[in-house]
Amino acid sequence: VTKYGMSTKLGPVTYGTGNDEVFLGRDFSATPNYSEKLAAVIDEEIENIILSQYDRALETLREHMPQLHEVAKQLYLNEKIDGVDFQNIMEGKTLKMDENKSEQIEHDEPKKSIDEGTAEE
Numbered sequence: 001v002t003k004y005g006m007s008t009k010l011g012p013v014t015y016g017t018g019n020d021e022v023f024l025g026r027d028f029s030a031t032p033n034y035s036e037k038l039a040a041v042i043d044e045e046i047e048n049i050i051l052s053q054y055d056r057a058l059e060t061l062r063e064h065m066p067q068l069h070e071v072a073k074q075l076y077l078n079e080k081i082d083g084v085d086f087q088n089i090m091e092g093k094t095l096k097m098d099e100n101k102s103e104q105i106e107h108d109e110p111k112k113s114i115d116e117g118t119a120e121e
Helices: 036-063 065-078 083-090 099-107
Strands: none
Touching: 036 065, 065 083
16 A cells, blocks of 8 residues: 555555664664555555455455355365366366275265274284
């Protein structure tokens, strides 16, 4: 917002000096070259951007949840997937599964904990 003008409210203007890096001998409490009122507007714009993009990310995840579960399943079965398989999953296409692995997943029972008395003695 202050460096690249990523705000329609403030426009494509750089605020501040651009010397954001702290270096030995520099004053840590340097004052900006804009008012407290403008600083509050900048903070508000940054908060709006963060919140709107957070909501957008959540919506994208919710929209593609079935595909994300399929990606997780394929990663569980195969430990990796390539870009083509990922693209196919995201487009809703089905992937060929290794018969042995899919049967193993269907027949595997959850492992019991040591507290349940199944540890090898």
